[in-house]
Amino acid sequence: MVATNWDWSRDPYGRATRELYDLGELLNSSFLNPDKLDTWGWDSISNRIYTTKGLTKLINEKTIGMGTNAKGTMKNNLVPKKVEVFIWRAMKKCLPVRTELDKRRIDLHSVRCPFCDDDLESVDHSLLSCTKAVEVWNKVYGWWGLGRLPNMSLEYLLQGDVRQKCLDSGKLIWQAVIWVSTYLMWRNRNHAVFKNKCWSTPVALSEIQIKSYEWIAKRNKGMVIDWHNRFHSPSCFLV
Numbered sequence: 470m471v472a473t474n475w476d477w478s479r480d481p482y483g484r485a486t487r488e489l490y491d492l493g494e495l496l497n498s499s500f501l502n503p504d505k506l507d508t509w510g511w512d513s514i515s516n517r518i519y520t521t522k523g524l525t526k527l528i529n530e531k532t533i534g535m536g537t538n539a540k541g542t543m544k545n546n547l548v549p550k551k552v553e554v555f556i557w558r559a560m561k562k563c564l565p566v567r568t569e570l571d572k573r574r575i576d577l578h579s580v581r582c583p584f585c586d587d588d589l590e591s592v593d594h595s596l597l598s599c600t601k602a603v604e605v606w607n608k609v610y611g612w613w614g615l616g617r618l619p620n621m622s623l624e625y626l627l628q629g630d631v632r633q634k635c636l637d638s639g640k641l642i643w644q645a646v647i648w649v650s651t652y653l654m655w656r657n658r659n660h661a662v663f664k665n666k667c668w669s670t671p672v673a674l675s676e677i678q679i680k681s682y683e684w685i686a687k688r689n690k691g692m693v694i695d696w697h698n699r700f701h702s703p704s705c706f707l708v
């Protein structure tokens with residue numbers, strides 16, 4: 470027990486009383502060893518040695534790893550971490566769309582969709598149900614020989630639209646393509662809002678194909694993806 474003699478000019482009261490009690494608990498559970506030098510320790514890792522790798526692992530477990538529940542796993546090693554984090558935010562509706570900014574009392578000229586102006590701009594509208602988004606999704610589905618975008622929730626889509634009949638080798642690739650498409654859709658939404666740049670649907674598909682190939686081919690260790698034979702005609706990934 471640490472003996473503490475306080476010399477208050479004014480006795481603590483209110484919240485400070487609780488904080489003083491907590492401080493006392495902390496001090497009582499601390500032991501000073503006069504034979505050892507002071508050192509810094511990293512509390513969250515068992516050996517108490519800080520590494521950036523350890524910190525990255527911890528952040529991933531606390532953020533992306535949270536998706537291993539009813540909403541399905543949020544990991545897909547075929548895309549960069551920034552895309553995984555973006556998808557996790559989209560699943561949790563944590564994107565700064567206009568309706569969310571409005572809820573936080575940010576003064577906006579309009580809370581309607583900047584593309585179609587037909588509806589309020591929510592995460593689901595922006596990434597799935599907006600006519601602009603549907604046009605892009607239809608192109609992506611058409612590219613894969615899957616017809617048009619089926620009626621589904623954003624969560625279902627981001628899980629990789631599991632109803633689609635992909636071969637096992639194609640399931641992760643299809644999900645990665647969906648994630649890259651969603652990520653680029655949001656990036657281009659921001660370019661339209663903040664830089665006044667429009668995004669045509671053919672250009673959208675071309676960008677999605679190029680980025681998907683660049684990211685997936687680099688990370689897919691199990692299969693050499695040839696652009697013309699596989700990625701340009703990805704129906705070979707289907708049953």
Ligand SMILES: [Zn+2]
Nearest residue numbers: 582584585599
């Ligand atoms: Zn819209």
